């Protein structure tokens with residue numbers, strides 16, 4: 058049987074500096090966490106995966122969260138099929154910036170229809186049963202806060218899924234785009250569990266693991 062040529066997809070990850078973007082990509086693409094923190098300028102990885110038995114060449118574009126590289130980042134978005142917006146659950150500001158900065162940037166450069174997935178990183182840092190004083194705000198981003206932001210940016214919450222599943226969902230929704238425009242109108246072929254219209258147009262998903 059002739060081997061199928063892979064479907065090419067491009068994923069870009071953005072989010073605040075040091076929120077965990079590179080670590081998330083590396084743990085998926087290379088199977089390991091980077092040993093040391095090195096702020097990214099930009100970087101690429103490739104994952105050869107299979108989705109519904111079809112080979113997919115998934116290009117993973119890592120971007121700089123640090124402000125000094127602000128002017129370089131817009132170039133990374135070109136011809137992308139899906140965007141991951143990351144935040145760190147130990148840094149509430151990084152979630153706030155999703156609504157005040159990242160979704161605005163993504164929508165203004167990539168347009169209203171590109172699928173966006175919101176991902177909460179560093180979940181291992183949150184203690185399982187932290188005693189909570191109702192008068193004191195938690196230093197951790199809660200799942201409810203993540204869901205609220207997901208709603209604000211028109212995304213759906215998908216909780217407690219692993220790294221591989223994040224990229225499986227991302228690859229699946231990336232199929233909705235072709236060369237920067239929706240492949241076939243609204244989201245009729247999205248998987249049942251993750252189907253969502255974003256204000257009648259795009260698609261979003263929140264993963265707060």
Ligand SMILES: Nc1nc2c(ncn2[C@@H]2O[C@H](COP(=O)(O)OP(=O)(O)OP(=O)(O)O)[C@@H](O)[C@H]2O)c(=O)[nH]1
Nearest residue numbers: 074075076077078079080094096097121122123179
């Ligand atoms: N405990 C824990 N630490 C993490 C996790 N992800 C990232 N880190 C740590 O957080 C720091 C920043 O991680 P990076 O993945 O480089 O963050 P980034 O978002 O790519 O940062 P920039 O390149 O500056 O935009 C590093 O010290 C990582 O080891 C995680 O899931 N758990």
